Every structure is written in structure tokens, then in C-alpha cells.
């Protein structure tokens with residue numbers, strides 16, 4: 001999967017900020033007392049690797065993790081400046097809450113936060129849903145030959161079921 005590049009000063013990022021507030025979930029920075037709950041939720045719904053990245057997001061001040069909450073339920077998360085400076089991600093929305101604009105809202109709010117913190121561009125490391133990022137903000141694939149920061153990353157052996 002490629003790394004992707006987003007111009008935070010591009011018109012598509014501004015347009016997304018106007019568009020991406022139509023869902024009813026609240027998007028806000030996670031709070032320190034929510035750390036264990038959010039990390040466990042990410043591990044259960046996504047992966048141990050992503051839970052580790054969220055742990056790093058909670059070690060920073062301000063906490064580099066936004067969450068989507070509705071009626072006291074966690075529905076999604078998104079991190080920035082976590083695996084590397086300038087990186088957006090990881091991000092994820094609960095399966096049952098997908099397709100309601102929550103992923104876009106989390107993405108948009110992270111990009112605006114990154115811009116406020118002084119970034120001009122954001123990278124999406126090892127982007128999974130490439131088309132999501134292309135259509136959301138015109139993100140472009142970085143034509144790098146090698147895998148980048150995740151090359152050679154240690155992974156747990158897959159357990160056989």
C-alpha cells in the first residue's frame with residue numbers, strides 16, 4: 001500500500017472542512033482518563049499495532065488522537081503525528097457506524113489540527129483505502145520505490161485457528 005500526500009493548504013481540504021460536519025457524532029480530542037478504554041477498543045476492533053500507535057498518541061500533549069462519540073459510545077478514532085511527524089493515522093470507525101460521514105469528519109478535523117500545529121502537508125502512511133483519501137481531499141500517491149517507514153517492522157506471528 002502506498003504512502004499518500006495531502007496539501008493542507010489545498011482547496012479540497014478547505015472544502016472537506018465545510019462538508020464534513022453533517023454526522024451527529026461529536027468529534028473531539030480524547031482525554032487522558034479515556035486512554036485505556038480507547039486503546040482497548042482499537043485493539044479489539046482493529047489491531048494490536050494500531051493500539052500501540054494510539055498509545056503513542058496519548059503520550060503526547062496535546063493528545064494526538066481525536067475520537068468520535070455518540071450517546072457515550074465510542075464510534076471511531078483518528079491519530080496524527082504518531083508513527084512519524086506529519087503522518088495522519090491510524091484511523092478507524094466501528095463497522096456498524098460506517099457510511100455516516102464519521103470517517104471523513106475525523107480525517108478533516110485531524111487535518112485542520114495538523115495545519116494549526118504548523119504542518120503544510122500531511123502524509124498518510126501505508127494508506128489502505130486509497131480511493132477514500134483521493135476522493136476526500138485529492139490525496140496523491142507518493143511514487144516511492146521502497147516501502148518506507150514500515151519496511152521490516154516486527155509483527156506478531158499469525159495464530160492458526
Ligand SMILES: CC(C)(COP(=O)(O)OP(=O)(O)OC[C@H]1O[C@@H](n2cnc3c(N)ncnc32)[C@H](O)[C@@H]1OP(=O)(O)O)[C@@H](O)C(=O)NCCC(=O)NCCS
Pocket residue numbers: 089090091092093094097098099100101102103104105126127128129130131132
Ligand atoms: C476508511 C473508514 C475510516 C471510513 O469511515 P466511514 O465513517 O465509513 O467513512 P465516511 O462515512 O465518512 O465516508 C464518506 C465517503 O467515503 C467513501 N468511503 C468510505 N470508505 C471507503 C473506502 N474504504 N474506500 C473508498 N471510499 C470509501 C464513502 O463511500 C463516502 O463517499 P460519498 O461521500 O461519496 O458517499 C472506515 O471504512 C474504516 O474504519 N475502515 C477500516 C479501517 C481503515 O481502513 N482505516 C484507514 C487506514 S489508512
